[in-house]
Amino acid sequence: MTPPVLVFGEVHEGRVASASLEAIAVARELAGPSDPVIGFVAGSRGEAAAADFARFGVGRVLVAEDPRLDAAPVGAIAHAVTAAARSSGSSLLVAGGTTFGRELVGRLAVRWEAAVATGVTEATRVDGTLRVRRAIFGGRASETRRLEGERSAIAIRPHAFPPPVERPGALAIERVATGDLPASLMAPHRTEVKAPDRGAGPGLTDAAIVVSGGRGLRGPSEFHLVEDLAASLDAAVGASRAVTDAGWRPASFQVGQTGKAVSPQLYIAVGISGAIQHLVGMVSSRVIVAINSDAGAPIFKVADYGIVGDLFEIVPALTAEVRRARGR
Ligand SMILES: Cc1cc2nc3c(=O)[nH]c(=O)nc-3n(C[C@H](O)[C@H](O)[C@H](O)COP(=O)(O)OP(=O)(O)OC[C@H]3O[C@@H](n4cnc5c(N)ncnc54)[C@H](O)[C@@H]3O)c2cc1C
Known part of the structure; x- marks a missing residue:
């Protein structure tokens, strides 16, 4: 033994x-x-x-x-x-x-x-x-x-x-x-623990599904498209550094070299180009889905499934379909 x-x-x-x-x-x-x-x-x-x-x-x-x-x-x-x-x-x-x-x-x-x-x-x-x-x-x-x-x-x-x-x-x-x-x-004594603002839903590094949004969303007012899709899938919400640097969402959402490393079962990248600094934080995800209007975007090189098209049409349709399929 x-x-x-x-x-x-x-x-x-x-x-x-x-x-x-x-x-x-x-x-x-x-x-x-x-x-x-x-x-x-x-x-x-x-x-x-x-x-x-x-x-x-x-x-x-x-x-x-x-x-x-x-x-x-x-x-x-x-x-x-x-x-x-x-x-x-x-x-x-x-x-x-x-x-x-x-x-x-x-x-x-x-x-x-x-x-x-x-x-x-x-x-x-x-x-x-x-x-x-x-x-x-x-x-x-x-x-x-x-x-x-x-x-x-x-x-x-x-x-x-x-x-x-x-x-x-x-x-x-x-x-x-x-x-x-x-x-x-x-020592040192921990006197207080403050959870970062990570939004609703599961934590980014624990979640089985992560939906992340990038600069392709054009502004903070459109970021809800990513959050709606994430909510329909019970997923965590992530973001590229372009999004967090612009202040659309807090730094705690950032995935990548200077953000969080995630490896969920499913990673959906919405309007994210796939810069190497983003890829290092998510490339070991089991299944990667990319939604991007530019067929030449580097994210498609690591994606298992790619949708080339306008996220403003695709993401709401996908969210509606997921909700319908899950009876929500
Ligand atoms: C030292 C260093 C560390 C860094 N660390 C990180 C990090 O940790 N994480 C990180 O993410 N980045 C990091 N970066 C930044 C990184 O290099 C990129 O600048 C950043 O990832 C780009 O973010 P993005 O893909 O959202 O934006 P962009 O590169 O601007 O890409 C936007 C994408 O949206 C697509 N798009 C536009 N409109 C639409 C539409 N209507 N429908 C569909 N698609 C559309 C475009 O085709 C484009 O591919 C770092 C950079 C440096 C130098």
Whole structure:
């Protein structure tokens, strides 16, 4: 039997975040049918969140139940995770593809002396060694790495793996001591968390569908066409930098090199030319649809489906058709 695979559960409002649930599916694949997968959660609502692991068949969860860890810096969580990883005898940790998850595995490289990879899109064991695949050069190429050494920690890319299948089962919670948490790791103290103005609907980096608008919309008063289409699809709304620089929508909407990187199941680019700085933020989306009046626009080079035409005709018709098909 190989050592257990540890899954880091990022807790949002007392629930394990969807990015961490994706990590469970990856851990299961890597652990094999007879090898254990163990969950880890921290914070004052750790025990409640542990139930989410049990829902997906992870029956053993290590809980660092400590209110100091609710808003703790990543370094403090990495300290607690390292203690849990050592006590459980794990040699591999899998985290979700969030900013937190990526920073956590980076810190585990030092604290736990682990080989680390982020943005992982494929993970397999070959002759006992972990092999991972990930995008490089802004998604224009991919690389395969062998993570050698006794310990590894990976953060997966959001939506790159299918979500885990529900397998409700018994839950055994094991408390992890946090008494030795050095005060230096608790600084800087987070005193307030302010969510960015991201508009209605799901968050840009978590959403399964993203509809983004560009300068082709001509002005802020027409941007609702993108938002209407997004609402009909329960999608998040994104934008090119031309839109955010012009102040049509806040910077938090921006997709690209200096904005957010997204990889949804479906990305719809409306009136966006496809400059390389935009493409690096969305090119790993599973299916890309582009709507643009210029058949030579670079966005069509990465699009799976392209509609050449006037967005002011196409987008309202598409929204109406989606609403009709979904009975809205
Ligand atoms: C250092 C640096 C970092 C950058 N970072 C980013 C970034 O993170 N994200 C980003 O997006 N950009 C970024 N940019 C800017 C980027 O280079 C482009 O300028 C920007 O992406 C262009 O936005 P756009 O496609 O909306 O506008 P445009 O390039 O002006 O394209 C508008 C498109 O709309 C189409 N169109 C016009 N009218 C219609 C119509 N009626 N129907 C259909 N289509 C129509 C046009 O054919 C055109 O293709 C960065 C640039 C630099 C230098």
